[in-house]
Amino acid sequence: MSVREFLKIFNEIYSDNTDEFTISTIYEDNELLYDIEQSLVSKKLFLKNIFYGNPNLVFFISLFNTYQNLISETFDKYPEYLKYSCYTHAFIVHILKVLEQNNLIKIISLKKENRINLDGYYEAIGNNRKHRYVQMYIVNFQKMRNFVKKDLGLIRDLLNLLKIDENQIHFYQNMDDEIQVGVKNYVYLKNLYTGIIFKQLKKEIDIIENYTNEQVLERTQKK
Secondary structure (H helix, E strand, O other), X not given: OOHHHHHHHHHHHHOOOOOOEEEEEXXXXXXXXXXXXXXXXXXXXXXXXXXXXXXHHHHHHHHHHHHHHOOOOHHHHOOOOOOEEEEEEHHHHHHHHHHHHOOOEEEXXXXXXXXXXXXXXXXXXXXXXXXXXXXXXXXEEEEOOOXXXXXXXXXXXXXXXXXXXXXXXXXXXXXOOEEEEEEOHHHHHHHHHHOHHHHHHHHHXXXXXXXXXXXXXXXXHHO
């Protein structure tokens, strides 16, 4: 693939979507829900895949900060209708249950769906293992609060679950004691020095070369 061809396809795929997650309102059984969908054609996701060099690190950073940015006052103020919904796989369901055990969320309903192939999804987050047929679920939940300083032990447990070196993570704390996470600069420098960045770029180019319009994990697949 020439540089010109790469840029053409890249702009075609990524021109209209820069967010890793989108939130839209839907109605389910006459109830208003905020549906969370992950886009696999996000510019931010593309760049993270290249510079992080670790699909689990991409997954954790994206998911954690997305959760922190969800509205956290809905449970107390509007418990009758402000709820979140996601179509996801069993591993995320496990994480959501852990969050519920730690009073960060309240799971309202959990519905088992079909098993589907997620090769395109894992490829988009930098993991090239194939033939992933996984159990899917629809989970509706209410967010009760954000991660705060007292949850650092839980965050470290999640990092261990994903086999992520805590030393790669930079923790930020705002005036409300809430936590955000980022990747330390040395990770980028190390990946540049070892050539991992260029290997990841080659992988992303290969993904783009095999691009189809079905690389978005959307609620439309829940049928």
